[in-house]
Amino acid sequence: MAEDKKRTRRANGESAIYLGKDGRWHARVPMGYKDDGTPYRRHLTRPTRKELVDEVRRLEKQRDEGSARQPGKPWTVAKWLEHWVQNIAKPVVSENTYDGYEVAVRVHLVPGIGRHRIDRLEPEHLESLYRRMQSAGSKAGTAHQAHRTARTALGEAVRRGHAAKNAAALAKPPRMEEDENEVEPYSVDEVQSLLLEVNKRRNSARWMLALALGLRQGETLGLRWSDVDLGNEYLKLRRNRLRPKYEHGCGEAAPCGRKAGYCPTRVQVRRETKNTKSRAGRRAVPLPGPLVVMLRSHREAQARDRAAARNLWTESEYVFTKPLGGPLSPNTDYHDWKRLLEDAGVRDGRLHDARHTAGTVLMLLGVPDRVIDQIMGWEPGGAARMRARYLHVTDPMLKEAARKIERAIWGAPENPAVDKDQDNEA
Numbered sequence: 001m002a003e004d005k006k007r008t009r010r011a012n013g014e015s016a017i018y019l020g021k022d023g024r025w026h027a028r029v030p031m032g033y034k035d036d037g038t039p040y041r042r043h044l045t046r047p048t049r050k051e052l053v054d055e056v057r058r059l060e061k062q063r064d065e066g067s068a069r070q071p072g073k074p075w076t077v078a079k080w081l082e083h084w085v086q087n088i089a090k091p092v093v094s095e096n097t098y099d100g101y102e103v104a105v106r107v108h109l110v111p112g113i114g115r116h117r118i119d120r121l122e123p124e125h126l127e128s129l130y131r132r133m134q135s136a137g138s139k140a141g142t143a144h145q146a147h148r149t150a151r152t153a154l155g156e157a158v159r160r161g162h163a164a165k166n167a168a169a170l171a172k173p174p175r176m177e178e179d180e181n182e183v184e185p186y187s188v189d190e191v192q193s194l195l196l197e198v199n200k201r202r203n204s205a206r207w208m209l210a211l212a213l214g215l216r217q218g219e220t221l222g223l224r225w226s227d228v229d230l231g232n233e234y235l236k237l238r239r240n241r242l243r244p245k246y247e248h249g250c251g252e253a254a255p256c257g258r259k260a261g262y263c264p265t266r267v268q269v270r271r272e273t274k275n276t277k278s279r280a281g282r283r284a285v286p287l288p289g290p291l292v293v294m295l296r297s298h299r300e301a302q303a304r305d306r307a308a309a310r311n312l313w314t315e316s317e318y319v320f321t322k323p324l325g326g327p328l329s330p331n332t333d334y335h336d337w338k339r340l341l342e343d344a345g346v347r348d349g350r351l352h353d354a355r356h357t358a359g360t361v362l363m364l365l366g367v368p369d370r371v372i373d374q375i376m377g378w379e380p381g382g383a384a385r386m387r388a389r390y391l392h393v394t395d396p397m398l399k400e401a402a403r404k405i406e407r408a409i410w411g412a413p414e415n416p417a418v419d420k421d422q423d424n425e426a
């Protein structure tokens with residue numbers, strides 16, 4: 001026992017274990033260095049030497065693996081999330097991604113789990129939050145957004161040594177209902193009904209770019225005439241139009257009494273466009289002949305609007321503009337889409353469903369996968385996954401497969417006339 005009590009000089013990095021005057025066993029475990037360069041040691045105490053040795057070995061293993069908590073006051077979940085979203089995520093992610101993170105942190109995660117210490121957060125805390133969110137009326141998709149944000153933020157905390165585990169990576173988010181994200185692309189008849197209504201409207205080519213070529217909203221609204229080559233019948237996609245974000249111009253107290261977006265002296269704090277982030281997104285897309293005609297007609301109509309507006313016209317070089325020039329707002333564009341569906345007598349759907357429609361039509365026409373990937377702007381590594389998500393098997397395709405099986409197995413003779421009638425019915 002005397003030897004156990006005796007303190008001896010130990011090698012650098014070796015833990016010191018000794019019996020204290022209080023009758024308990026103590027240990028000082030070297031864990032590295034503080035920010036100012038001084039050594040940092042963790043103090044442990046247990047009633048028996050065996051318990052202490054086991055705990056020391058566990059802590060040394062965490063230290064050697066780089067998963068041990070760093071010196072200093074532990075972060076709360078709220079403090080870490082607020083620090084992460086503003087100082088780590090914001091400088092490196094897109095504006096839209098940041099907006100999603102910021103809302104999830106401010107509205108759901110900080111109020112729900114913010115008081116926990118980050119190194120003591122458990123998966124059950126997150127799962128309880130998801131259940132509370134759904135009980136309060138949030139959709140499963142909203143809980144999934146909060147889950148993805150927490151997983152990303154806590155993963156960074158683990159990499160930096162502020163927590164030993166990522167509780168969100170272990171937590172189970174709520175089950176997404178199968179029909180919640182189910183998309184039914186518009187049929188050819190529905191697209192033709194939309195085309196009839198589109199031809200009566202201003203910026204008509206805008207909607208056909210979505211339905212025929214699957215251009216995203218940001219890509220279409222960010223299109224400039226310098227990107228369009230009507231002579232060679234193609235356009236180049238290089239940038240995305242961003243959703244505007246405003247701050248009050250009347251002061252922090254907002255004496256106007258309105259939301260920032262409706263303040264009479266509002267100030268836009270977000271750039272109008274950003275360059276497409278992926279190489280696949282920066283692409284050339286061929287224009288079908290009718291779309292070339294529509295764009296030529298649209299350019300002439302825009303020139304007439306410019307001449308009629310005179311000094312009221314806001315020059316911007318955008319292909320699709322407001323009646324007095326200047327870029328279209330994504331919010332206005334969304335509501336125009338909803339009115340278009342209603343006026344055309346076509347079932348309601350998201351604007352992004354037009355992209356699913358375009359991809360499915362390309363597949364139905366037998367366009368090679370590589371060309372579909374080019375038109376849709378999909379990265380080679382994830383193109384197969386995106387095709388599975390966006391390209392939908394239609395009834396005519398299923399009927400054609402059934403006829404091929406019939407010929408192969410039952411030896412049914414080919415009857416082009418019958419096949420043609422069946423295709424017309426489909």
